[in-house]
Amino acid sequence: MTPDTKIETKNIKKQNIVSSTDAGTLSNDNRKNVFSSKNFNLWYGDNHALQDINLDFKENDISAIIGPSGCGKSTFVKSLNRMVELVPIVRTEGQIIYKDRDIFEKSFTKEELRTKVGMVFQKPNPFPKSIYDNVAYGPRVHGIKKKKILDEVVESSLRDAAIWDELKDRLHENAYGLSGGQQQRVCIARALAIEPDVILMDEPTSALDPISTIKVEDLMKELKKNYSIIVVTHNMQQAARVSDTTAFFYEGYVVEHDDTNVIFENPNDKRTEDYVSGRFG
Amino acid sequence: MTKNYNVQEMIDKNKSNSSNTIEKLIPTILFLITSISILATIAILYILASESIEFFRRIPFIDFITGTDWRPYSGDAQYGIWALISGTFRIVIIAAIFAMPIGLGAAIYLSEYSSDTIRRIIKPILEVLAGVPTVVYGYFAINFVTPILRSIWSEVDLFNAISPGIVVGIMIIPMIASLSEDAMSSVPRAMREGSYGMGATKIETTFKVVIPAAISGIMASFVLAISRAIGETMIVSIAAGSNPNFSLDITSTLQTMTAFIVQITSGDTAFGTDIYYSLYAVGLTLFFFTFLMNMISIWISKRFREEY
Amino acid sequence: MVPRQEFTREMAELHDSVIELGVLVNERLVGCVDTIQNEDAKTARRKIKEGEKIIELERAINNKSINIITKQQPVATDLRVIISSIKVSYELLRISENISNLYKVRKRTIIDNDKLIIRLRTMEKLAHLMLVDVKTAYDEQDIALLKEIIDRDSDIDALFVQITTSDVFDMPDSFITGQSQLAAKYLERIGDHIKSISYQVHFVLTADHLK
Known part of the structure; x- marks a missing residue:
């Protein structure tokens, strides 16, 4: 008896593979885009790592990006705040528009872009400074010096990161003394301190234990009220739990981008179905 | 794939007792080596100190410590x-x-x-x-x-x-x-x-x-x-x-x-x-x-x- | 190597269980009307007991479904299949209960009005055909067939209305009349449950609900 009784339902439904220019059910959404990539291509040397990416991200959405290892999802997200250019052999073509401005135009410096687009990394990376100094780093580096203001900014950022009560009496302790989950939330607070519009998260919970993971996910849902969040994740249940839309990347291009409900309940493309069902490879 | 060797057996065979004695001897040997450098430092310090004592018998220590003329x-x-x-x-x-x-x-x-x-x-x-x-x-x-x-x-x-x-x-x-x-x-x-x-x-x-x-x-x-x-x-x-x-x-x-x-x-x-x-x-x-x-x-x- | 071999195997086992349940119920359905007319009360009692196998299998399907959901976090088609397995096996269980109810009628009385029996047999045959066709529609992913099966339920309903409203089928003993109307009701319910199964199969295949 072969165990292969998976129902192949795709010959009943739509046959077309959704191209990356098709916005699917999202085209009915009239909200503004906070990020929009148009025919964006990226090469690492000779490796064509991102191919013709056309994606829109709506304001106040949590947008997830999923895909197997090496599919380009981290590369794409790091292109949004131009962190990918820290690698010298990177070359790009095409546009990425942040709220009507092309992020590659000369008048829009990387530093300015990064004050509007914050980032949380996979492994928590607080500075070896006090918790207070970690959170105050962003505002300070951008010229905010008055203690009273910094005190308020630190408190409100730590509150937004749902970690103020835990740490309010320990602000002058070194951030390295915290647990992994706490460190990551401090890093989130640090990113929030400069009040960006968008927060990019590159697998923010993959180094955390399950309880910290849940705390960060709950935090993301709270933050979405005031920020737009784009999250790269390996963890499909996480994408299903937290995101409004999901984009499935494969080998450098977008296979499908749609409402999360669609992607996980009834995707259009067989490759998407295979991937979310864990039947890839 | 049947293996015609057994790693566990080979490990048992190679276990020898001499390696045990060497293992026990190493810390002692290393300690002796280390103590050579320590002994050298102590020796130098000792010579400096003992000869200086003779100096301080002749020249008052306070003059040495506070004087600005050499x-x-x-x-x-x-x-x-x-x-x-x-x-x-x-x-x-x-x-x-x-x-x-x-x-x-x-x-x-x-x-x-x-x-x-x-x-x-x-x-x-x-x-x-x-x-x-x-x-x-x-x-x-x-x-x-x-x-x-x-x-x-x-x-x-x-x-x-x-x-x-x-x-x-x-x-x-x-x-x-x-x-x-x-x-x-x-x-x-x-x-x-x-x-x-x-x-x-x-x-x-x-x-x-x-x-x-x-x-x-x-x-x-x-x-x-x-x-x-x-x-x-x-x-x-x-x-x-x-x-x-x-x-x-x-x-x-x-x-x-x-x-x-x-x-x-x-x-x-x-x-x-x-x-x-x-x-x-x-x-x-x-x-x-x-x-x-x-x-x-x-x-x-x-x-x-x-x-x- | 097929990814998630254990998951694939468990889904196959679940699938086979549901099919087995359908086969058992189908076997029980065929010829059940004859019992009301012919067999003795002891046979009827025996046949009622046979329903227990089906109760156990439905329970096992439920447990297996919960287990797979817990352990494997299925999504998309896999999840639809599992949910539908639970619902379809429930409907099959209800069909089996209705068949048992038919046998209970025989425990109480024999119905020997030929005209009535013919009608009841027709209802049984219609239901049997519907059930067989649902399996075919599922195997061949034939949506049109599913829609047609759903339509056929109105034939069974029509027969039911005829039996219960026309006085052609009235019998001297009002108790027997009552029992015969109950028998017709049970068969009509069986048709409804098969219709529900068709809706579920449609959902599995298309992720859409028919109106």
Whole structure:
């Protein structure tokens, strides 16, 4: 008896593979885009790592990006705040528009872009400074010096990161003394301190234990009220739990981008179905 | 796939008892080896101390410790150590002022700004600089640096503090640069990325994140370099002079502790004289300063290590 | 190597269980009307007991479904299949209960009105055909067939209305009349449950609900 009784339902439904220019059910959404990539291509040397990416991200959405290892999802997200250019052999073509401005135009410096687009990394990376100094780093580096203001900014950022009560009496302790989950939330607070519009998260919970993971996910849902969040994740249940839309990347291009409900309940493309069902490879 | 070998059996067969005895013997052997160096230090310290005791029987300790005149050859011999300390001090300060910015600047350039190819070329050249014999440095000081100085600033005498100070500085630059660069390179890339992610520029990231994170290593490099400068002998013997005085004058002749020891040991001082025993007292003082620098270094790394 | 071999195997086992349940129920359905007319009460009692196998299998399907959901976090088609397995096996269980109810009628009385029996047999045959066709539609992913099966339920309903409203089928004993109307009701319910199964199969295949 072969165990292969998976129902192949795709010959009943739509046959077309959704191209990356098709916005699917999202085209009915009239909200503004906070990020929009148009025919964006990226090469690492000779490796064509991102191919013709056309994606829109709506304001106040949590947008997830999923895909197997090496599919380009981290590369794409790091292109949004131009962190990918820290690698010298990177070359790009095409546009990425942040709220009507092309992020590659000369008048829009990387530093300015990064004050509007914050980032949380996979492994928590607080500075070896006090918790207070970690959170105050962003505002300070951008010229905010008055203690009273910094005190308020630190408190409100730590509150937004749902970690103020835990740490309010320990602000002058070194951030390295915290647990992994706490460190990551401090890093989130640090990113929030400069009040960006968008927060990019590159697998923010993959180094955390399950309880910290849940705390960060709950935090993301709270933050979405005031920020737009784009999250790269390996963890499909996480994408299903937290995101409004999901984009499935494969080998450098977008296979499908749609409402999360669609992607996980009834995707259009067989490759998407295979991937979310864990039947890839 | 059937295996025609059994790893467990082979492991059992190879287990021998002799390796056990060697395992037990190693710690003892290593301890004996280590104790050789400890014994050497104790021996030196002992000799310095015991001979100095003889010196302090002849010259009051309080005169030595508080006096600012060092005139061992005059009829009314004076043995105030502060004259020699002041000589060492002037050289070391000049060397530090010269070497620390340059060394740290080079470290910043190598660690944060230079490409891999440039770094691979420059670092070895720096190592060469560290390997130049100090006697060569000394001649460089007196024959090259001093004349240039004198042409710029007429106040400067043939023997002075600036010229050897600068050259000692040149000598310790590689130490500062190399160790600081190591410390800064060890700062994880993720930390810099965290700073860039918030819109900080490269300079801001270097000075507000990388250097504070590497400060323990950087301070260690400073302390090491200063210890080296304190103990530097050849350059100061050749270029600084042999006229101990307690002042802040950097344009005329002076003498360091180390130069004094060279002067006496290369001359024909008779065994048993006061001057002979003064050598041990000066040596003990040098030892004391080295010890002090070590303690500072340990304190610094303890204090800053907690934060990283 | 097929990814998630254990998961694939468990889904196959679940699938086979549901099919087995359908086969058992179908076997029970065929010829059940004859019992009301012919067999003795003891046979009827025996046949009622046979329903217990089906109750156990439905329970096992439920447990297996919960287990797979817990352990494997299925999504998309896999999840639809599992949910539908639970619902379809429930409907099959209800069909089996209705068949048992039919046997209970025989326990109480014999119905020998030929005209009535013919009608009841027709209802049974219609239901049997519907059930067989649902399996075919599922195997061949034939949506049109599913829609047609759903329509056929109105035939069974029509027969039911006829039996219960026309006085052609009235019998001297009002108790027997009542029992015969109950029998017709049970068969009509069986048709409804098969219709529900068709809706579920449609959902599995298309992720859409038919109106």
